[in-house]
Amino acid sequence: MTRQQLIDNIRRKQSFLCVGLDTDLRKVPAHLLNEDDPIFAFNRAIIDATAPYTIAYKPNLAFYECYGLKGWQAFERTVSYIRENYPDQFIIADAKRGDIGNTSAMYARCFFEDIDVDALTVAPYMGEDSVTPFLQYPGKWVILLALTSNKGSHDFQLTEDAQGERLFEKVLRKSQQWVEGGQSSNGEIVKSSNGEIVKSSNGEIVKSSNKMMYVVGATQGELFRDIRKVAPNHFLLVPGVGAQGGSLEDVCRWGMTPDCGLIVNSSRGIIYADSTERFAEVAAAKARELQQQMALQL
Amino acid sequence: MTRQQLIDNIRRKQSFLCVGLDTDLRKVPAHLLNEDDPIFAFNRAIIDATAPYTIAYKPNLAFYECYGLKGWQAFERTVSYIRENYPDQFIIADAKRGDIGNTSAMYARCFFEDIDVDALTVAPYMGEDSVTPFLQYPGKWVILLALTSNKGSHDFQLTEDAQGERLFEKVLRKSQQWVEGGQSSNGEIVKSSNGEIVKSSNGEIVKSSNKMMYVVGATQGELFRDIRKVAPNHFLLVPGVGAQGGSLEDVCRWGMTPDCGLIVNSSRGIIYADSTERFAEVAAAKARELQQQMALQL
Numbered sequence: 001m002t003r004q005q006l007i008d009n010i011r012r013k014q015s016f017l018c019v020g021l022d023t024d025l026r027k028v029p030a031h032l033l034n035e036d037d038p039i040f041a042f043n044r045a046i047i048d049a050t051a052p053y054t055i056a057y058k059p060n061l062a063f064y065e066c067y068g069l070k071g072w073q074a075f076e077r078t079v080s081y082i083r084e085n086y087p088d089q090f091i092i093a094d095a096k097r098g099d100i101g102n103t104s105a106m107y108a109r110c111f112f113e114d115i116d117v118d119a120l121t122v123a124p125y126m127g128e129d130s131v132t133p134f135l136q137y138p139g140k141w142v143i144l145l146a147l148t149s150n151k152g153s154h155d156f157q158l159t160e161d162a163q164g165e166r167l168f169e170k171v172l173r174k175s176q177q178w179v180e181g182g183q184s185s186n187g188e189i190v191k192s193s194n195g196e197i198v199k200s201s202n203g204e205i206v207k208s209s210n211k212m213m214y215v216v217g218a219t220q221g222e223l224f225r226d227i228r229k230v231a232p233n234h235f236l237l238v239p240g241v242g243a244q245g246g247s248l249e250d251v252c253r254w255g256m257t258p259d260c261g262l263i264v265n266s267s268r269g270i271i272y273a274d275s276t277e278r279f280a281e282v283a284a285a286k287a288r289e290l291q292q293q294m295a296l297q298l
Numbered sequence: 299m300t301r302q303q304l305i306d307n308i309r310r311k312q313s314f315l316c317v318g319l320d321t322d323l324r325k326v327p328a329h330l331l332n333e334d335d336p337i338f339a340f341n342r343a344i345i346d347a348t349a350p351y352t353i354a355y356k357p358n359l360a361f362y363e364c365y366g367l368k369g370w371q372a373f374e375r376t377v378s379y380i381r382e383n384y385p386d387q388f389i390i391a392d393a394k395r396g397d398i399g400n401t402s403a404m405y406a407r408c409f410f411e412d413i414d415v416d417a418l419t420v421a422p423y424m425g426e427d428s429v430t431p432f433l434q435y436p437g438k439w440v441i442l443l444a445l446t447s448n449k450g451s452h453d454f455q456l457t458e459d460a461q462g463e464r465l466f467e468k469v470l471r472k473s474q475q476w477v478e479g480g481q482s483s484n485g486e487i488v489k490s491s492n493g494e495i496v497k498s499s500n501g502e503i504v505k506s507s508n509k510m511m512y513v514v515g516a517t518q519g520e521l522f523r524d525i526r527k528v529a530p531n532h533f534l535l536v537p538g539v540g541a542q543g544g545s546l547e548d549v550c551r552w553g554m555t556p557d558c559g560l561i562v563n564s565s566r567g568i569i570y571a572d573s574t575e576r577f578a579e580v581a582a583a584k585a586r587e588l589q590q591q592m593a594l595q596l
Contacts (some may be wrong), residue, residue, distance in 0.1 A: 022401070024404070060397070060401055062395075062397055062401045062402070062404040062405045062408070063401075063404055065404075065405070065408045066404045066405070066407050066408035066412060068370060068374065068408075068412060068413075069367050069370055069371060072366060072367055072370050073367060076366065076367075094397075096395070096396060096397055096421070097360075097394070098394060098421065099358070099360060099392075099394055100446070100447065100448045100537075100542075101448065103320070103358055103360045103361075104360070106322070106360035106361055106363075106364045107360045107363065107364070109364050110360070110363045110364035110366075114364060114366060115366075123394070123396065123421045123423055124423060124454065125421055125422060125423045125443055125446075125454060125455070126443065126446045126448060126450050126451065127446075127448070127449070127450020127451060127452065127453030127454055127455070128449070128450040128453055129448050129449050129450040130446075130448060130450050131450070145423055145424070148398070148423075148424050148425075148428075149398060150398040150399065150424055150425070150427050150428060151425070151426070151427050152424050152425020152426040152427040152428050152429070153424065153425055154425065155425030155426055155472055156422065156423060156425055156465065156468060156469065156472075157423070157425070159459050159465070159468065160459060160460060161457050161458060161459060161460070162458060162459070162460050164460075167454065167457070167465065170454060170457065171454065174453055174454075239398075244398075
């Protein structure tokens with residue numbers, strides 16, 4: 001999916017809501033456990049109910065891996081189901097992968113060729129050559145961790161270097177230079193008119209905001225302003241609205257751009273809002289509530 | 299496996315060699331592709347041939363995930379095979395996982411309960427609450443990324459803060475305080491006689507060097523001295539000897555401790571040393587070469 005297609009979907013549906021499919025068999029309604037594939041049955045019901053209100057889905061691999069083969073099968077089925085029935089949905093595999101170059105290339109092949117999701121969350125700790133293999137797929141997105149939603153974000157991400165630049169700012173700044181647009185891999189780094197760092201080679205502009213997004217937790221509040229100073233135009237994946245306590249209004253106030261620029265995720269607040277046979281219709285109601293709040297912000 | 303058991307295995311076998319099972323069907327000998335489960339067939343042959351010379355095996359999940367269900371199956375079979383036939387081998391799942399607390403807990407359950415490996419590589423970027431769920435399993439180890447073997451390690455890991463402490467040093471230092479030993483979770487932080495940071499509560503010493511190891515790339519050379527200043531006693535997982543160009547001698551000179559304290563990994567240099575039907579016996583020869591060099595260092 002291109003950036004423009006994503007923006008068009010957001011405008012058309014008046015929503016930037018992503019539902020996190022963190023499916024845990026200890027929490028799903030009991031009647032589903034009789035199904036052959038309870039994980040997929042749960043996901044399908046949630047997707048069918050919420051799709052009118054969402055523009056993205058985000059299965060987190062931890063919740064599938066822990067069920068071994070059956071889990072991996074349910075994950076693949078879920079992605080196929082969305083592709084076949086809701087082709088305008090942006091599918092994010094939340095896996096936080098990253099390794100040395102040739103190994104990252106294997107992960108990239110898995111998620112971008114075999115399973116064919118739109119985007120993959122990637123961890124930045126190992127630096128450029130651990131991330132660039134994921135950037136080799138036209139139409140596919142890397143969502144790099146920047147400032148995460150959890151308390152532990154304070155351990156390293158806010159550490160200032162001798163010049164006062166915090167680690168998350170360094171991640172945002174440096175990573176924009178890693179984007180290769182095919183032939184423009186060794187282009188000159190320039191700033192575009194809106195302050196975004198781009199590469200220019202032979203006059204061709206390569207924008208990392210067409211390839212790369214960043215994870216910024218909703219709980220980070222005013223720090224969104226600092227994010228926007230370094231990444232004025234990039235889409236941000238924003239978890240933590242709902243169960244983790246982040247405020248949608250604050251996120252929009254400090255993080256929204258003319259193109260929206262936000263994908264806000266809610267998982268437990270929607271998918272586990274009800275644990276009876278009404279779970280899907282309650283999930284739909286919760287999703288609609290959030291979508292209506294989002295429509296006011298757009 | 300306890301630290302003492304690992305040390306005993308190293309002394310008995312005069313080896314601290316780990317073979318990385320980065321099994322790629324595009325590289326394995328062609329005759330194996332006729333097998334029902336070529337990945338497992340390759341792994342089994344490599345394990346049988348090299349086990350006399352190794353004390354650990356390290357499958358990297360990227361190489362299994364990319365084969366979907368069949369890959370996950372081969373990974374599980376490989377771990378079971380080692381457990382059943384070579385119970386003194388230390389099994390490391392190289393997955394570099396890490397997420398918010400409840401999600402890390404799912405990953406931990408998967409790898410430490412369902413699949414039952416001895417150790418898991420974990421990424422530190424998201425801080426304490428993303429790592430502590432992995433520390434809740436007696437006898438299981440967390441191997442935290444510290445200073446990795448790849449070129450991108452220079453992007454963030456060497457960044458100095460205003461006091462001159464580099465990010466990898468901060469990871470080493472802070473993480474030692476995260477280790478909980480059951481009841482000693484809120485103990486006082488003290489230094490033991492060899493400089494190691496430990497927790498003491500009601501007189502009970504909890505050593506992170508019994509729960510935690512760190513990844514330090516063989517390519518990092520003299521930086522091992524700086525690692526040892528902050529982590530004098532911890533085991534280090536050392537990839538990058540072989541294909542990535544690291545030197546075993548340098549690693550031992552600057553990284554070895556009285557308890558050895560090193561697990562040195564080689565993957566491509568052993569498992570792809572030969573691509574004919576002799577692949578396993580050549581792998582054995584390469585492993586034996588490395589083990590003999592290691593015996594001289596111990």
